[in-house]
Amino acid sequence: MTVTGAAPAKINLALVVGPLRAEGKHEVLTVLQRVDLADRITVEPADALTVEGFAEDTLVASALSALDAPHAWRATIEKQIPVASGLGGGSSDAATALRLGNAQLEQPLDDARLHDLAAALGADVPFFLRTGPQLGSGDGTTLSSIQLPLDYAVCLLLPNGAAKGSTAEVYAAFDRRDGADGFAERAAALREVLAEITRAADLARLPPNDLASSRHVDALRAAGAFHASVSGAGPMLFGLFPDRGAAAAAASELASLGECLVTNPAW
Numbered sequence: 532m533t534v535t536g537a538a539p540a541k542i543n544l545a546l547v548v549g550p551l552r553a554e555g556k557h558e559v560l561t562v563l564q565r566v567d568l569a570d571r572i573t574v575e576p577a578d579a580l581t582v583e584g585f586a587e588d589t590l591v592a593s594a595l596s597a598l599d600a601p602h603a604w605r606a607t608i609e610k611q612i613p614v615a616s617g618l619g620g621g622s623s624d625a626a627t628a629l630r631l632g633n634a635q636l637e638q639p640l641d642d643a644r645l646h647d648l649a650a651a652l653g654a655d656v657p658f659f660l661r662t663g664p665q666l667g668s669g670d671g672t673t674l675s676s677i678q679l680p681l682d683y684a685v686c687l688l689l690p691n692g693a694a695k696g697s698t699a700e701v702y703a704a705f706d707r708r709d710g711a712d713g714f715a716e717r718a719a720a721l722r723e724v725l726a727e728i729t730r731a732a733d734l735a736r737l738p739p740n741d742l743a744s745s746r747h748v749d750a751l752r753a754a755g756a757f758h759a760s761v762s763g764a765g766p767m768l769f770g771l772f773p774d775r776g777a778a779a780a781a782a783s784e785l786a787s788l789g790e791c792l793v794t795n796p797a798w
Contacts, residue, residue: 532635533575538627539797540568540618541658542685542762542769544734547721548705548741549714556654556670557702557711560718562677562725562737563658563665565797566685570612570624574631577605584608590625590652597648598632598640613689613790617743617763619655626659646672655763663798666725681796683731684778686756686770690747690789693766701764705742717741734758734771747788754781 541563549558572591580595582588585608595604606628612620626649633639640648642660649656654671664679696704705711717738724736735757739748743765751759755777756770772778775793782791 533573534631534635535571535573536627536631538570538572538612538620538623538659539565540612540620540623540794541565541655542618542687543740543760544664544679544758545721545737545760546740546742546763547714547717547738548702548710549718550711551706552670554670557705558669558714559654559667559671560721561667561671562679562721563655563667563674564679565659565664566618566687566794567797568612568618568687568792568794570620570627571609572624572627572631573607573609574628574635575605576600576602576635579603580605582606582608585610585624587614588621588624590621590656591628594625594629594648594652594656595632597651598629598636600632600636604628604632613767615694616689616767617761617765618687618767619659619763622653622655623659625649625652626656629656630660677725679725679728680731680734681798683734683757683796684772684775685794685796686751686754686772686778686781686785687792687794688747688751688768688770688785688789689791690745690766690768693789696764698764701742710741731771731773732757740765747785750785750788751781754784756781 544562650672751770759770
């Protein structure tokens with residue numbers, strides 16, 4: 532049997548980062564939201580494990596290898612999400628492959644076991660097994676559903692010449708500037724804001740990304756975004772706009788700064 536599914540991107544509407552945990556990962560509190568920009572993943576049983584369509588993949592192969600199946604798998608990745616941009620494309624691909632492969636097992640794993648396999652692959656992977664906006668805490672793999680408005684549009688901006696450093700490098704820079712100072716207060720403030728959000732415009736109250744910043748945030752705001760920030764460890768930026776027309780107009784206005792994509796939040 533061959534099964535195909537969408538692997539959507541995500542944006543971190545907010546990302547508050549704290550100190551190192553005992554296992555060596557940072558404490559975080561992050562607001563995770565899917566968007567409808569997506570890769571497509573196809574998974575089918577095979578004699579040997581192969582992943583086609585994206586030579587740089589490691590996570591999809593690892594995800595399928597983690598499933599206890601009496602056969603190997605063939606996976607095909609059709610990329611639409613910019614690579615290493617902060618949109619979680621690799622994590623989403625892995626989660627989708629895990630879900631599609633699991634559905635083909637004679638005895639599929641339950642949600643808890645699937646979550647554990649996903650968490651072992653990466654902090655963002657479990658999110659893509661859920662639906663709806665999620666608040667990620669701990670190392671990012673502890674998830675709780677939150678209610679957020681979805682009646683807005685998103686303009687994504689990948690600046691010209693932008694290249695993502697390794698996640699380790701981004702966090703090392705965070706540590707060098709003592710970024711974790713005041714984490715408890717910032718995390719509490721984020722929770723307070725989330726409790727009071729009822730309209731899309733209220734998302735403007737979310738704090739900036741603790742981990743990564745960009746001078747182009749101001750350009751998105753000048754183009755009409757009511758909230759703008761960097762997603763994850765970057766370098767992709769996002770701006771939230773009242774509707775798709777406003778986001779498209781901003782994309783045209785900002786095209787000289789880099790690649791712009793217009794998308795919508797997705798459940």
